[in-house]
Amino acid sequence: MLKRVPILLVLVASLEATSVEALLQGVRQSYKNRMGQLEVRRSDLALQTVRAQFYPKIHIFGSLTHYNTPSNFRPVTPTENAHSALDLPFSQNIARIGANLSMPIFVSSLFALSDKASAMRSSARAKHRLDLLKDEATVLGANANLRYLEALESALLSKRRTLKATEKIVRLQVQQGRAPASALLKVTERIGQLGISLDNVRIQKENVVALVESLSGLRPGRSAPMRRIGRLREGPIAALQPLKAKLRADELEATAQQRKLYPSLRLDAQVNRGYGESYLSGRSVQRDYGSVGLTLSAPLLDLPQVRSVEKARVESLRSAAQLEQTARELRAQVRSLQNGIGLLRHSIALGERTVEARRKLLAIARKSYEEGRMSLEEYLRYIDALFEARASLAQARAKAWQNLFQLAVIYGNPLDKLVR
Known part of the structure; x- marks a missing residue:
């Protein structure tokens, strides 16, 4: 018997909820993040390669x-x-x-190329930080979704237990001739539908767990509890930094191509x-x-180089247009998320009161049904109403977390300073 204790402890540990800190650490140690670090290293080497041409x-x-x-x-x-x-x-x-x-x-284009490589390095670093923050937000958002699905599963199981108890009462009533056989079929059919719903929820849970595992390398047995520990710091949109640095690099590329038409001294x-x-x-x-x-x-006539200048200028204009469009989209998204968070907070407060009220109403309805003062259909509606209220409350909580994480990505807030 004692030999089974370590095995049981391992099984229990495997089912423990993963912490937020472990999820974030898993993302930072992931293969995708290491690839991002290599991209930054490559941009460092590109800058060193350009600067080496001065020697x-x-x-x-x-x-x-x-x-x-x-x-x-x-x-x-x-x-x-x-x-x-x-x-x-x-x-x-x-x-x-x-x-x-x-x-x-003196080679004028080398100075512009050096500045361009420096801007590309800044863009690579900003993109790496943004991609890491996006992955962290995706994992924590998936964790919030997992908590919602667990709450939905719990509500379904609670509803099934209630229907199972109701099924016993209806079966007894049918046997005693106080209720038609169709009443028992109605309850049994609802229990079967709940089984299908539970299977669908569990499939969704597996998909969410697979997403968390793909980004963090961890396969949580249960969702990680989350608690707000900091305030969201609003300010300039940090998600635009990679595009701003890229625009600067494209402008410097156009300058470098232009300067290749200048005289050089070697x-x-x-x-x-x-x-x-x-x-x-x-x-x-x-x-x-x-x-x-x-x-x-000095080149007297170099048409291919002239075309290279024009091409570089067009590319910088495309980058400027992309930056402007992305900025407009992010500003609209920020307004939507901020308004959504306010509405979700109100919905959560109402949802908590609704769940409590419907739980009490269900208890009253159960007693009324057992005493014959309420029909089966009406009693089943009270059961459905409680389930819907619990599901809506869990969904609102998950959506509020996800909106918060999206805003954190846009403003560049570290998630470990925001949630624990």
């Missing part, structure tokens, strides 16, 4: 080349050529080692040492050779 590029090289006629290691100076006794740097087989250096001195340097056998003396010779220079270049 010099240095390459080393080595080569061995055979020519069909003697060739020079480097240009020969007049003084060197006048003294034919010297080992002139000409050979058919020349080996070289050296290094190249190149770097931008520094190039090269140094190498050549080795070979002089074709005059047959002795090994080596010579050093190097150069450094500035290159100014």
